[in-house]
Amino acid sequence: MSSTSPAPQPTGSDDDRALFERRDTVFHPTKWTTGPWRPDAMHGGPPGALVGVLIDEAMEADEHVARVNIDLERPVPLEPLTPQVTRRSVSRRVAKLEIQLCAADVVVARAAVLLLRGDPVDVHAEHTMLTVPGAAARVQFGEQAAHDAPLVYSRDSIEIRKVSGGFGDPLPTIAWVRHTARVITGEAPSGLVALLSVADFGSPFSQTASPSLGVALINTDVSVSLFRYPVGPWFLLNATRRISDEGIGLSVTELSDVHGPLGVLTQSQLVQQLARPVR
Numbered sequence: 001m002s003s004t005s006p007a008p009q010p011t012g013s014d015d016d017r018a019l020f021e022r023r024d025t026v027f028h029p030t031k032w033t034t035g036p037w038r039p040d041a042m043h044g045g046p047p048g049a050l051v052g053v054l055i056d057e058a059m060e061a062d063e064h065v066a067r068v069n070i071d072l073e074r075p076v077p078l079e080p081l082t083p084q085v086t087r088r089s090v091s092r093r094v095a096k097l098e099i100q101l102c103a104a105d106v107v108v109a110r111a112a113v114l115l116l117r118g119d120p121v122d123v124h125a126e127h128t129m130l131t132v133p134g135a136a137a138r139v140q141f142g143e144q145a146a147h148d149a150p151l152v153y154s155r156d157s158i159e160i161r162k163v164s165g166g167f168g169d170p171l172p173t174i175a176w177v178r179h180t181a182r183v184i185t186g187e188a189p190s191g192l193v194a195l196l197s198v199a200d201f202g203s204p205f206s207q208t209a210s211p212s213l214g215v216a217l218i219n220t221d222v223s224v225s226l227f228r229y230p231v232g233p234w235f236l237l238n239a240t241r242r243i244s245d246e247g248i249g250l251s252v253t254e255l256s257d258v259h260g261p262l263g264v265l266t267q268s269q270l271v272q273q274l275a276r277p278v279r
Contacts, residue, residue: 020183046076066227067226098112241269
């Protein structure tokens with residue numbers, strides 16, 4: 001992310017900038033879902049947000065989301081997505097969801113969800129409210145699109161307010177981030193949906209100190225573990241990473257909202273050596 005210039009602010013209503021339109025049981029993407037690498041494929045955030053919508057609708061009243069694992073099986077096309085949700089009760093207090101997002105009968109993303117029923121306990125937890133920095137901390141994410149599509153999710157649908165770190169600076173990179181509009185036209189996003197719309201940013205935040213390494217890190221999944229339900233729209237990501245000489249990376253991001261710590265986000269990464277100029 002760059003700290004040299006403020007990010008431009010999106011225009012239009014929340015519904016005008018929504019990621020999907022719901023038509024019966026099918027979700028039709030808008031151009032606001034476009035990813036940075038191909039003009040016909042989504043960023044990882046919008047499918048994650050859609051998974052959040054489906055989790056909320058499948059949960060029972062006394063259940064809590066403990067873990068969400070999302071695997072992007074292939075580039076998710078800017079085509080209508082049909083969900084398939086399967087629920088399995090493991091015990092009275094444990095249930096699991098299996099979610100598939102299909103484009104033209106091809107599975108493009110999967111999610112495995114762990115739901116728990118906890119008993120209320122008095123743990124005398126300290127609740128420290130956190131404050132989102134003001135507009136002066138706003139920065140533009142440094143990702144450059146590989147195409148000339150007019151809208152890119154990570155650039156045009158996301159607002160970032162930097163705390164520390166950033167592109168070219170030492171880790172950890174710590175920043176508040178939010179999706180700036182609705183996920184589904186006409187529907188207010190829940191805290192879980194808001195979180196999953198930005199969870200994919202843990203990996204790129206963990207790469208902001210990578211230019212000197214001469215590698216790119218390609219994340220293959222998103223795994224979110226929570227000990228309470230998130231409160232949006234703002235989330236604090238504190239991102240670090242580890243890389244092995246076997247070419248595997250791991251991004252680990254501590255998650256908070258304005259009510260304090262929330263959970264942990266991990267992402268597995270493939271390490272790709274960048275071409276270096278010959279001297």
